[in-house]
Amino acid sequence: MGTLAKILKEQWEWRKQILSLGLFDLRKISRGAVLGPFWIFAKPAVYIGVFWFALEVGLRSGDSSGSGAPYILWLMGGLVPWFYIQEILGAGVDVFHRYNYLVTKIKFPLPGIPTIFSISTFVVQLGLIIGLLVVYFICGQTLDWYLIQIPIALVLMFVFFNMFSLMTSSLSAISKDFLSLMKTLSTPLFWLSGIIFNIFTIHNATLQSILLLNPIAFIAAMYRCAVYDKMWIWDRPSACIGFVVVFALTLIATLVIYRRTHEEVSDVL
Template sequence: MKNFTRTCKLIIDLSRSDFKARYAGSFLGVVWGLVNPLMTLCVYWFVFEVGFRSGPRPDGTAFIVWLTCGMVIWFFLSESVSNSTNSLIEYSYLVKKISFNIIVLPVVKIVSSLYNHVFFLLVLLVILLTHDYSPHITNVQFLYYLLCGIYLSTSVGLVTSSLVVFIRDIAQIVGLVIQIGFWLIPIVWSPEIIKEEYMILFKLNPVYYLVEGYRDSFIDHIWFWDRTVQTPYFWLVTTVIFIVGLTMFKKLRPHFADVL
């Protein structure tokens, strides 16, 4: 128990330092970490609602509310996976320390991404309140989906951070997959435009479960246990990725210091 508490404290301390160091030297500091995603959100809202005149959803939900629910969790996942991929390279001096438990490094990057996520949850709250959305008991469910997001990011991060040490192109591939993956999930486009037989393919992506989960929590008020197929599917797929990542990390760990 003492070791677990010490590890948690280490992760929190390192994540805070990482968050501050990321924007050290810039005039606006950590504000840049908030401005870029916020501007991205505004651009997509302007293009799709103002430009393409998307208008309210079929159920009457304002497009900006529907869009923000999806973007909030997407920002967290994309930042977490991208940063955790390079965690061993960035903290190479810690990797070379024999006594340091380097498996916490991808987790440090993910926890560091949570600070921005909290800010965007506040943005989402403001948008909900300005559109006359009343609090609902299902709102607390976002914590469950956030936990799922952390689990998925950690699982993928273990795989990518292990491989990038030996194949540096992995970082570029991850960035490319993130860019393409954004358009393969109904974040800015409506799932109603896709035939149901094709939507099954999109639902195979575990990120789809998280994006829809945030909308279930804040808009549709659907509990995760009512997703009788998607919920067990998500945990099964993510657990397989985690086991693969953990096994890969442990097998390659003895060689990290030599390569770095």
């Protein structure tokens, strides 16, 4: 608990610097481009369009939900959070090398560095949420209480994957092999996380329970409950239990790994 208290204290004391650097990191992405922010959202929009065409038009796998929501909302419910998670699984698992100068020259608190990257990526996610809601209302869906699950999912996603980034970055700074492992796992995680298939339609209960231990599947399920299924995520207790278990284990692992490696990171870098 002492390690957790120290991490939270450092995050709070350096909150202004963390927020400022996170927003500055976001501005660097569009610097020098005439259209600026357009390019930040162009890639996700193209990906969504291509997947929608391939799955609904090409493979004819799309259908409407019982609430009348079209397939595009189900697809976006999985892909929109994936764009945030993908960044964490990519550059986010090695942020200490990405922000090397903060570690070796400024002596910035290590727990705040993953948050810098998470903030810049999170702002993009908020823009994608706006796009999701625009499509949601264009499809004729109405404002209801189920949509409150989106901000809840955003908070859970930010906290969990920021914690995950701190854990993996600590290991990546010590071992390049771990970094290579995480890069290798990124693509399999996409295909096995229920982003483009419905885990809840799998009839094998054991396999379904194993897949629901994946926090990515839980976040996607929350988005889809809000905009497509029109139900509460806690009506699917297997998904909630799996997320709580993995969250607790990841928190413990993060605290243990950070406590054992934080003094070595600056020396290694």
